[in-house]
Amino acid sequence: MNKSVFLGALTVAGLMAGVAAAGTMDDVKARGKLNCGVTTGLVGFAAPDANGVWNGFDVSVCRAVAAAVLGDQNAVEFVPTTGKTRFTALASGEIDLLARNTTWTFSRDVDLKFEFIGVNYYDGQGFMVPKSLGVSSAKELDGATVCIQTGTTTELNLADFFRSNNISYEPVPIETNAEAQQQYLAGACDVYTTDASGLAATRATFEAPGDHVILPEIISKEPLGPLVRHGDSEWGDIARWTLNALIAAEEYGVTSANIEELAKGTNNPEINRLLGTEGTLGEMLGLDKEWAKRAIAANGNYGEIFAKNIGENSPVGLGRGLNAQWTNGGLLYAPPFR
Structure with a gap:
């Protein structure tokens, strides 16, 4: 292949990748809701209540992403999926995000062409x-x-x-x-x-x-986490950093109770960048400066979400174990917001 043809092919490939990458967020915004794949019903993780309102540990990830992107944690269509149907639903575009106690494995990441955006529960x-x-x-x-x-x-x-x-x-x-x-x-x-x-x-x-x-x-080892399709890096970034925002918020002591006060500005630059009072992190994601503030305010930080849905004082009764912050001997560790 001569050089000009090769460069031309690269440009076309780049443009096509750009179209794919922009796709999901544009679709979600145009639709006005996030289509999120969840389990068919697992108490504490994802289950509808008597009024048909979905709640749970995984559901909270969907709601945080909807709050970050659409400004409304309730702008979510929950799509129940089984172990067999979940990957087809994501690959086909029926859902934008799968948050369904799904294990991150080599073949799912590589062969099935998905991208795991982090771990929200370390299990076995x-x-x-x-x-x-x-x-x-x-x-x-x-x-x-x-x-x-x-x-x-x-x-x-x-x-x-x-x-x-x-x-x-x-x-x-x-x-x-x-x-x-x-x-x-x-x-x-x-x-x-x-x-x-x-x-x-x-x-x-x-x-x-x-x-x-x-x-x-x-x-x-069952590292469970949300996932998106390959070829959509911008959307993957939004999902990944929304999860990281929930984890970082717990580490920095940002809670649903104090977030409004902290959002006025603090002497901790990392909290200020997270909540949008300093820097341009939201702009880098194609979102506004308060994207993470909304994600955290929706259902609280990671620790609040854990405690409410699956923690020791919930019916499920799970201890933090490996899912404690790295500062407490666990594996939870959000990369820096800077």
């Missing part, structure tokens, strides 16, 4: 069994029937775990958490396996949660 796969089974370790589950959601990393990890421990199991395939719960409680399977956070959320809905035990083994 566990096992839940009825206390009456008398089992204290997953290694005692030889020959067990196991309820397993299809199209998930859970399915693959389960096979690896049983194979490496030279024990056998019989899978009971299910599509949704609700179906898994129904089958497990009906005795159609001895064990339910999914991310440990999902087990805690499911158990919290049982009439007698104390009759069920989450076994001590965590058999995998």
Whole structure:
């Protein structure tokens, strides 16, 4: 290929990439709402209340992005997806963002052409069994029937775990958490396996949660996070830095209660840049200067969102663990806002 043809091809490719990149934010703004893919229902993470209003830890990410881009945390259409349908919904453009306890893996990032914009929950796969089974370790589950959601990393990890421990199991395939719960409680399977956070959320809905035990083994790394399509870097930046804003706000002590006061200006330049009283970070994203302020004000900072939806005083009852700030020995670490 001669040089002029090569440069011409590069220019066309650049223009096309520019069109793709501008696409999602323009679509969201023109539509006036964010289409966000969530789970079909997992208490604490994403579930509609009696009035059909969606709430939860993952839902809060969708609402924060809508607040940042559209100025309204309620300008979201929640699209329930299963382990099987979620990736098709994102790839096809049916949704703009997938925030559905989805594990960041090599093949999903590279082969499926998605871009994970961060981790909002560090998790690992566990096992839940009825206390009456008398089992204290997953290694005692030889020959067990196991309820397993299809199209998930859970399915693959389960096979690896049983194979490496030279024990056998019989899978009971299910599509949704609700179906898994129904089958497990009906005795159609001895064990339910999914991310440990999902087990805690499911158990919290049982009439007698104390009759069920989450076994001590965590058999995998499950970094869960929101994702967007490849080829849309500007949109990816908005989603990524909205999540980072929630994490950074907790570190800097910016809360839903004090944000209006801090937004008048502080002696901490990082807080000022985050809340838009200094610098041009919003402009760099194609948004206004108060984008992050709105995202944080919607449902609070990361810690507030965690505590309200899945924390120790919620029905789900999860401790912070790996999801504590890096300053408290956890893995949460937002890059600098500068």
